[in-house]
Amino acid sequence: MLTTRFPMSYIVHDYYFKKAKVQNYVARSIFKLCEIDERFKLFRQGDTVLDLGAAPGSWSQYVSQKIGPQGQVLGIDLCAISLKISNATFLTGDLNEMNLDEVLKENNFGKFFDVVISDMAPKTTGVRVVDQTASLGLCELALDIAKEFLKPHGSLVCKLFHSADFQVFKRDVQKKFSKVNVFIPKSTRKESKEVFLIAQNKLDSNYNT
Numbered sequence: 586m587l588t589t590r591f592p593m594s595y596i597v598h599d600y601y602f603k604k605a606k607v608q609n610y611v612a613r614s615i616f617k618l619c620e621i622d623e624r625f626k627l628f629r630q631g632d633t634v635l636d637l638g639a640a641p642g643s644w645s646q647y648v649s650q651k652i653g654p655q656g657q658v659l660g661i662d663l664c665a666i667s668l669k670i671s672n673a674t675f676l677t678g679d680l681n682e683m684n685l686d687e688v689l690k691e692n693n694f695g696k697f698f699d700v701v702i703s704d705m706a707p708k709t710t711g712v713r714v715v716d717q718t719a720s721l722g723l724c725e726l727a728l729d730i731a732k733e734f735l736k737p738h739g740s741l742v743c744k745l746f747h748s749a750d751f752q753v754f755k756r757d758v759q760k761k762f763s764k765v766n767v768f769i770p771k772s773t774r775k776e777s778k779e780v781f782l783i784a785q786n787k788l789d790s791n792y793n794t
């Protein structure tokens with residue numbers, strides 16, 4: 586039997602990969618966000634959502650359906666996204682270098698989002714500590730963006746590679762959100778070290794419409 590020659594993780598990858606293809610989603614990652622949303626109920630009709638590290642676009646595909654025609658998703662990535670979705674705008678750029686305030690104005694977005702999601706991941710080197718540090722840097726970037734551009738009571742989803750600094754980052758997130766959970770979707774590859782932080786109810790009062 587073919588399946589007995591491969592580890593379980595291969596079979597899981599293959600299953601979600603095929604499922605994404607069949608359902609016309611551009612990546613298997615969509616099922617991670619789907620599981621996260623089923624558990625934490627993040628999106629509502631009419632929401633505005635900022636998707637950090639959005640390429641190739643499966644999370645935006647999911648969000649677009651959940652927020653409906655009155656909602657808007659802005660997806661940003663280093664790589665260009667060629668998807669066409671009526672309630673989504675895609676921009677190319679490095680979020681470390683982008684002046685997001687300017688970008689939002691130029692693209693007719695308001696300053697504040699209902700939900701910020703980050704699936705940002707560094708190019709992995711295979712050197713664990715280097716990859717963990719880079720991943721943590723992207724999470725800190727996502728948290729900084731959420732501090733500035735997320736509405737009070739809004740939610741942040743953030744992916745990171747588990748490391749010794751994980752608890753330190755989690756405590757930083759807990760200073761800004763009343764509810765913080767760690768979640769590993771079933772659709773995450775078994776060999777993966779990634780975990781998701783789901784932060785809800787932003788406490789920040791720095792909000793002017």
Ligand SMILES: C[S@@+](CC[C@H](N)C(=O)[O-])C[C@H]1O[C@@H](n2cnc3c(N)ncnc32)[C@H](O)[C@@H]1O
Pocket residue numbers: 611612614615637638639640641642643644645661662663664678679680681704705706707723
């Ligand atoms: C796992 S992929 C995202 C998959 C996406 N959520 C989906 O469902 O299609 C991670 C993405 O993070 C992006 N990324 C990493 N660092 C970034 C940065 N500094 N600015 C913008 N995007 C970044 C990468 O280019 C990559 O496309």
